Amino acid sequence: MWSLRLCNRGIRDLLLRMTTASHRSSTTDAAQMGEISGQDSTEIKPFSQIPGPKGLYNIPFLGTAFHFKPFTKYVPDDLLNVLSDARDKYGDIVKMRMGKDYIVYVYHPDYAKTVFQFPYKEHLRIGLDLSETFHDRSGVPRDLGTLQGDAWAALRKPSQEKMLRPAVVANYVPLIERVTNDFVEELRKKGSVDDLLKELMNYTTESVAMLCFNRRLGYLESNSDTEIVNLITKFFIDFQTSITMPFKTYKLFRTKLYKRFEKTYLDIYRIGKKEISAQRKMLEKLQKEGDLDQYLQDEPNFIYSLLNDTRMTDEKINSVIMSLFIAGIDSTANTIAFVLINLALNPEKQDRLYQEIKETMGDENTLTKEHLAEMSYLKACVKESQRLVFPLMLGAIRYLEEDIVLAGYHIPKNVSIILY
Ligand code: HEM
Structure with a gap:
């Protein structure tokens, strides 16, 4: 859920x-x-x-x-x-x-x-009525967030092996590092920003797109609200509203709230499907030209790993990618926002973290998973921030x-x- x-x-x-x-x-x-x-x-x-x-x-x-x-x-x-x-x-x-x-x-x-x-x-969770009503009515397959029990486990296992474990995620550090460097460069160019949360959402969308589709969406350079960020924001607002409604009228009728949620989900789904299909074509092309092995050595590709898993169907691949795409954007943007504000409120901790980063990185510019593994204070800061204020x-x-x-x-x- x-x-x-x-x-x-x-x-x-x-x-x-x-x-x-x-x-x-x-x-x-x-x-x-x-x-x-x-x-x-x-x-x-x-x-x-x-x-x-x-x-x-x-x-x-x-x-x-x-x-x-x-x-x-x-x-x-x-x-x-x-x-x-x-x-x-x-x-x-x-x-x-x-x-x-x-x-x-x-x-x-x-x-x-x-x-x-x-x-x-x-593995049982409360049924989320709005999502469940949407999946039942539209026929769009349920994602990791809405499946229950054995059906959830069947989808979760392959996803976990390929993405959701820390050891596996570490392989994606070089991809995310490129996005992060560009983000920092963009911030430097801008000098100051009016709305840091919006900038962070664009950054995390770009990062999650690299995880899911191995492709840059070009959101970092954007100065206005981007489509995905707007859709994700609407998705969660309607979702939250549906939870607190005393009477779930959308279960019986296609209410205004239901129609808006349906449109939002379908818009996100459409973008996800388009990206998945572009990525598949790219992989097929590389294979035809004999360049696939080299490409995969250079960078991990989540869709490729799912396509080669006999437990996965096209429908399941779409569901997994949708789950990651919807779940990964605001969670990480909010987390970074809270870590930053907690560090700003505690300048001596900020200084200690800065020293750790300087000592670990030395003269190197490229962050690796080995660097990250050494930065225990960084990990502690993120965990402590999440303990103080849960970011969701x-x-x-x-x-x-x-x-x-x-x-x-x-x-x-x-x-x-x-x-x-
Ligand atoms: C620091 C940032 C994040 C926080 C605080 C967070 C938090 C959570 C929480 C509390 C859950 C519910 C877990 C449960 O029911 O046991 C969840 C589920 C999930 N998250 Fe995250 N998350 C974060 C980042 C991400 C990212 C980056 C992705 C994907 C790229 C992601 C994908 C998912 C998925 C797919 C689920 C559903 C898993 C399932 O039910 O099997 N999350 N997250």
Whole structure:
């Protein structure tokens, strides 16, 4: 399932909050406070006692609506702010009505660890109604973000072997490095930028295009909003709105929201398919001319590796590429934005990182995977920034096949848990 993303407005609100908000608690905080429970059944508190909004907010369907306009200042895709307020008010575990059911939101790394490590037979997630309705109606095959159980595993395994493992991704460093050098050069030429997030989105689109299609889209030079960035932004705004709607009317009718989402997805799909087909033609041409082996030695090619996998069909390849293309752009742009702001707020840490980069790189200009492996402080900065502010609207979403005890509360099986 798609972890939900921050739209530009959401991320800007969050950047503002960062200067004032209290930070997320650390692993040690929880361990010291003995919060991780579950060992002693006498201490287990019932599900009904999990902190969260009370009264009207608990009415099925309608309860969700009270969190948004006209009852509060938040519009429906402002879920992020509603959830940040909830964490400030109720703590590291919160129970809130979302539509018909309760969802448990978890804001603590130790609780997230407990959920991730909980054994499961099938990889199951909450069905995302808008995406599912779209895939069912349009016949467009489901992607990694929307598949469940065995069907998800069948698509995930080949993708993981070829792209989604850190050791494999490292092979793509030279491709991304070229994009990054050009991005830095563009920023240098511009001198200053009005909207860094937009620039970062263009940079990450260009990078993800290199991963997915081995092709540059020419977005770095763009001074205006680019098509993909606009589409991805719209995609996640509509997606977030659909989650917080009390009544999912789009499941019954082709509502305005549904039609807009359908168009956005199909536009992204069209661009993806066009690129995949261009890449296949290029590979066929190289093969005919006897240059393919040399080309593949020079740079990895994700589409080529998928085409040569007997488990993959054309349809599956499209689905995998679509998953990466949609998921990789705003996630990385937001991550970089938060890392930069955290470094700006902590100049002594920024300096330490700068020293590490200088020492590792010496006089070399070309960044390699070996350099990256040496830069442990860089990794620590990214991880710490992600711990302080998770860069997406919501994190992983799970429901478990067995009851679990989390933060001392009993959570019955099949209740959705969102790791924030
Ligand atoms: C720092 C940046 C990123 C963050 C914080 C992030 C975060 C996440 C999270 C929380 C999930 C849900 C995981 C789960 O349900 O267990 C996810 C899924 C996914 N992400 Fe990312 N992601 C990032 C970058 C990327 C990039 C660069 C790509 C692709 C090039 C990508 C592709 C995907 C895909 C395909 C999924 C669905 C996986 C599946 O369900 O099998 N992500 N991401």
